[in-house]
Amino acid sequence: xxxxxxxxxxxxxxxxxxDRVTYVELFFDLVFVFALTQLSTYLYENQTGLGVLExxxxxxxxxxxxxxxxxxxxWLDPVTLPVRGAVIALAFVALVMSVxxxxxxxxxxxxFAVAYVVLQVGRTGFIVWATARHDRPVARDFALVxxxxxxxxxxxxxxxxxxxxxxxxxxxxxxxxxxxxxxxxFPVPGxxxxxxxxxxxxxxxxxxxxxxxxxxxxxxxxxxSGFAFVAxxxxxxxxxxMSAAFVAAAACWWIYFDHGERIGSEAIDASDxxxxxxxxxxxxxxLAIIGGVVMLSVGDKEALSHPHEHGLAPAxxxxxxxxxxxIGTTLFRWVxxxxxxxxxxxxxxxxxxxxxxxxxLVPLDALTLSVLAxxxxxxxxxxxxxxxxxxxxxxxx
Numbered sequence: 001x002x003x004x005x006x007x008x009x010x011x012x013x014x015x016x017x018x019d020r021v022t023y024v025e026l027f028f029d030l031v032f033v034f035a036l037t038q039l040s041t042y043l044y045e046n047q048t049g050l051g052v053l054e055x056x057x058x059x060x061x062x063x064x065x066x067x068x069x070x071x072x073x074x075w076l077d078p079v080t081l082p083v084r085g086a087v088i089a090l091a092f093v094a095l096v097m098s099v100x101x102x103x104x105x106x107x108x109x110x111x112f113a114v115a116y117v118v119l120q121v122g123r124t125g126f127i128v129w130a131t132a133r134h135d136r137p138v139a140r141d142f143a144l145v146x147x148x149x150x151x152x153x154x155x156x157x158x159x160x161x162x163x164x165x166x167x168x169x170x171x172x173x174x175x176x177x178x179x180x181x182x183x184x185x186f187p188v189p190g191x192x193x194x195x196x197x198x199x200x201x202x203x204x205x206x207x208x209x210x211x212x213x214x215x216x217x218x219x220x221x222x223x224x225s226g227f228a229f230v231a232x233x234x235x236x237x238x239x240x241x242m243s244a245a246f247v248a249a250a251a252c253w254w255i256y257f258d259h260g261e262r263i264g265s266e267a268i269d270a271s272d273x274x275x276x277x278x279x280x281x282x283x284x285x286x287l288a289i290i291g292g293v294v295m296l297s298v299g300d301k302e303a304l305s306h307p308h309e310h311g312l313a314p315a316x317x318x319x320x321x322x323x324x325x326x327i328g329t330t331l332f333r334w335v336x337x338x339x340x341x342x343x344x345x346x347x348x349x350x351x352x353x354x355x356x357x358x359x360x361l362v363p364l365d366a367l368t369l370s371v372l373a374x375x376x377x378x379x380x381x382x383x384x385x386x387x388x389x390x391x392x393x394x395x396x397x
Contacts, residue, residue: 004132199275203268292325343383
């Protein structure tokens with residue numbers, strides 16, 4: 001019997017389903033609300049150099065697991081029963097991975113690693129099997145991806161079985177291997193490499209899926225801040241901190257969705273190398289955007305729980321998220337439009353200066369920094385809209 005699924009489960013061409021984000025994909029995303037909540041809690045409770053390194057590994061792993069699944073459902077049609085079943089199964093594996101985040105560098109390292117490897121290898125193997133009879137070039141490309149994914153999986157599993165001094169470098173190497181494979185096109189001796197620039201993608205699907213994940217991350221931040229607020233007695237400090245958290249989240253939404261979100265699908269559709277553009281804008285640069293949003297919730301919780309602490313650590317905790325978010329959105333706009341978004345560049349510079357001032361010159365506390373960061377983000381959002389109106393572009397939100 002020839003290898004491959006007999007039923008064609010590829011997304012139809014020139015159909016309403018070509019660019020559609022399906023409900024089962026949104027169900028998959030719901031798991032990551034919990035994952036991001038676990039992650040932000042871990043980062044808040046481990047504000048040390050080692051904790052930051054571990055948090056970076058977790059952010060990269062979660063993002064890689066999510067975005068790789070998004071690329072697969074760009075080819076496969078989640079409306080079909082086999083793909084729908086596969087996405088639900090992957091959601092369960094992602095849930096297991098999310099549960100293990102709090103102890104990923106402790107007693108549940110093995111659970112996190114096994115779940116992550118099963119998700120990555122299982123998803124990649126599934127698309128190879130699903131496309132083998134119906135789109136041989138796609139099946140060949142993902143067979144090469146599968147080789148690299150299995151190699152990285154070995155590092156994840158071995159790292160989980162060893163003590164932390166070995167676990168960290170092995171997990172970093174595993175992530176590095178996956179990123180290197182993406183950059184090089186997953187070359188395999190004798191089999192060639194993937195020509196990502198030639199991939200024919202649905203720009204609207206990639207853009208909408210990623211935008212929805214950004215929205216989920218912003219919602220997770222409000223969820224974390226809301227729980228922190230409810231756990232404390234109402235006071236002027238907590239009310240100001242919660243209000244600043246809401247303003248910051250709303251401003252981040254405005255910055256991303258007023259204009260930047262919509263131009264992504266337009267740029268991919270107009271590009272001669274849609275795969276390469278989508279990889280740069282949505283796989284790599286969006287890691288900074290999502291990391292910034294996650295850090296934003298950590299800063300909000302810091303302002304709520306320790307409003308009068310000051311120094312370098314609180315400054316980085318409160319201002320690092322907004323700064324990383326603006327760096328990501330600035331690079332995103334440059335990649336898509338080949339121009340710098342001036343209000344975002346100015347906002348990023350102002351936040352970087354504020355970190356230096358708060359850490360060395362003026363001992364500003366966490367609550368004051370949170371209010372200032374929210375005000376800066378609101379000014380950036382206003383500047384973004386004024387620039388869009390001046391250029392005659394319509395809003396996307």
